Amino acid sequence: MNALAPIDWNSLSDSDFRAELRGFIEAKFPAHLRNHPRRIPRWEDTREWFGTLSAKGWIAPNWPREHGGMGLTASKLLIYFEEVERWGIPRLYDMGLFMFGPVLIRHGTEAQKREYLPKILSGEHRWAQGYSEPGAGSDLASLRTMAIPEDDHYIVNGHKTWSTFLDDATHLFLLACTRNEGRKQDGISLFITPLDVVGIERRLITTIAGHAELGEVFLDNVRIPGANMVGPLHGGWGIAKDLLEFERINNGSPKLGLYALNQLQEYAKRTGLAADPRFAERFTRLRLDLQDQSCAYRHFCSLLKAGRTPGPEVSLLKIWSTETYQRLAELFLEVAGEEGVEADRVDVPGALAALRLYYRSRPATIYSGSSEVQRNLLAKRVLGLPAPK
Numbered sequence: 114m115n116a117l118a119p120i121d122w123n124s125l126s127d128s129d130f131r132a133e134l135r136g137f138i139e140a141k142f143p144a145h146l147r148n149h150p151r152r153i154p155r156w157e158d159t160r161e162w163f164g165t166l167s168a169k170g171w172i173a174p175n176w177p178r179e180h181g182g183m184g185l186t187a188s189k190l191l192i193y194f195e196e197v198e199r200w201g202i203p204r205l206y207d208m209g210l211f212m213f214g215p216v217l218i219r220h221g222t223e224a225q226k227r228e229y230l231p232k233i234l235s236g237e238h239r240w241a242q243g244y245s246e247p248g249a250g251s252d253l254a255s256l257r258t259m260a261i262p263e264d265d266h267y268i269v270n271g272h273k274t275w276s277t278f279l280d281d282a283t284h285l286f287l288l289a290c291t292r293n294e295g296r297k298q299d300g301i302s303l304f305i306t307p308l309d310v311v312g313i314e315r316r317l318i319t320t321i322a323g324h325a326e327l328g329e330v331f332l333d334n335v336r337i338p339g340a341n342m343v344g345p346l347h348g349g350w351g352i353a354k355d356l357l358e359f360e361r362i363n364n365g366s367p368k369l370g371l372y373a374l375n376q377l378q379e380y381a382k383r384t385g386l387a388a389d390p391r392f393a394e395r396f397t398r399l400r401l402d403l404q405d406q407s408c409a410y411r412h413f414c415s416l417l418k419a420g421r422t423p424g425p426e427v428s429l430l431k432i433w434s435t436e437t438y439q440r441l442a443e444l445f446l447e448v449a450g451e452e453g454v455e456a457d458r459v460d461v462p463g464a465l466a467a468l469r470l471y472y473r474s475r476p477a478t479i480y481s482g483s484s485e486v487q488r489n490l491l492a493k494r495v496l497g498l499p500a501p502k
Contacts, residue, residue: 120170121178123186130189134171134196141165148201148376148466152473153326156239156281159205163236166205172234173210175414180218180226181234187414191367191407198371208278209233209240213286216356220303220344229305241308243273243287243330244353253288253353254297258332260289260304267291267304267342269335275480279315279328282308287330288349303349305341312336322472360481365430366410369477370403373441376466377448386448399441406433425494428487435477436484442467442474 122130143162146154166172174193176182185193214233217225232238249256258271269289276285285308292300308315312335317325344352381387381396409430413423445467446453453467478484492498 122183123189127188127192131192131196134193137169137171138196138200138202142200142202146203149203150466150469151203151324151326152320152322153204153206153278153324156206156236159203160236162202163205167234167236172205173214175211176214176218180214180230187411190414191411194366194368195371198368199375201372201375206236206239206278206281208242208282209238209284212242212356212360213240216286216352217343219355220352222340224340225305225343238284239278239282240284240286241276241279241282241328241330243276243285245275246271246273254301254350256288256290256301258287258289260291260302260337262291262339263336265339266336267339269304269306269332269337271332273330273332274328275318276315276328276330277326277480279330280317280325284308285313285330286343287332288353291347291349298350300347301349301353302346303343303352304337305343306335306337310335320472321475322469357481364477364481365406365413365427365434367403367407367434369434369438369474370399370406370441373438373445373470373474374400374403376470377441377445380445380449380467392448395444399437399444402433402437402440406430406437409433425490428482428490428495431481432478432484432487435474438477439474442470446471 125133141162146159146162149158163172170181171183173180173182174185174190176184178184183189183193210233214230217229221229229238233240243258244253244256246256246258256271258269258273260267260269262268267289269287271289273285273287276282284305286303286305288301288303290297290300291302294300306313308330312333314331314333316329316331318327318329319325320327343349377396378387381392386392387396413427413430416423449467453471482490493500
């Protein structure tokens with residue numbers, strides 16, 4: 114794939130790797146994208162930076178080197194996120210990089226890997242997720258999208274919602290029922306399809322921040338080749354759980370909190386608030402929470418690196434990350450006062466991000482499974498507590 118990808122970045126010391134990464138970002142990152150007002154800028158805005166990282170071999174830090182990634186250890190991956198958030202780099206079109214790509218590496222056929230992995234790395238293919246449905250969000254096994262075999266294709270009908278990156282996505286990976294009898298989880302398969310085929314309609318959903326970065330997908334007799342099934346027939350539930358664990362590790366990384374922490378720290382230094390002992394105490398508690406969470410993240414990344422499945426315990430990481438992120442955003446908005454309403458003044462250089470961060474933090478405890486669902490998983494599958502009667 115990428116000629117530079119085989120470099121073993123883990124052979125560098127942590128300090129040398131940080132210096133290499135920081136120097137590259139400071140030299141190459143477009144200044145106009147720093148601390149972008151959108152949680153996810155449009156593809157046209159970030160295409161050039163995506164291509165720069167891809168050419169460097171740095172677009173997929175969590176992928177194995179043999180598939181074009183950096184193959185970073187947990188400690189190096191934390192440094193990667195720390196430098197990205199320190200510099201205010203916005204989220205890229207990363208659904209393929211952090212979720213679908215690792216699943217395809219683990220479960221896809223060799224033909225699927227050859228076809229899709231290089232195009233994820235180049236940005237030619239940009240992926241959205243087709244999991245949640247109306248009435249099948251937290252209870253994903255209740256999905257009603259159906260895939261009926263016909264010759265060497267499947268005819269798919271259904272409705273997906275809350276799909277991030279849908280505005281500029283080119284492809285969709287989706288779960289669909291492939292049989293009705295027996296346990297619901299045993300009749301689900303995972304498919305991939307371009308979004309420009311006949312029978313697919315997408316409608317965007319505007320968030321509280323006023324950005325249409327989510328959407329719904331309607332599938333009306335969509336023909337998907339049988340070769341586009343990932344994993345075995347009826348084996349989608351196990352793959353879906355793998356993907357959700359990758360997603361929870363991604364969303365459980367400290368990068369959300371690091372971004373908020375850096376923004377709040379810059380504001381406190383600029384305004385003199387850092388000298389206030391009451392603020393300093395609250396800020397320090399949150400900073401220590403984030404450091405503890407980073408240690409937990411390192412542990413789960415180490416499991417993945419060793420080829421082990423993180424297991425249901427990973428739910429605590431997602432709770433920890435998103436709730437710390439929310440507390441940081443709430444503190445920022447509180448101390449910023451009326452100045453914090455400058456949420457999306459992109460025409461004003463250095464406009465304060467307090468309300469913007471608050472908006473972004475609100476849904477964080479919902480996506481990838483709400484905090485309530487995560488706590489139920491921990492209670493049932495980790496602590497072994499009985500289900501309520």
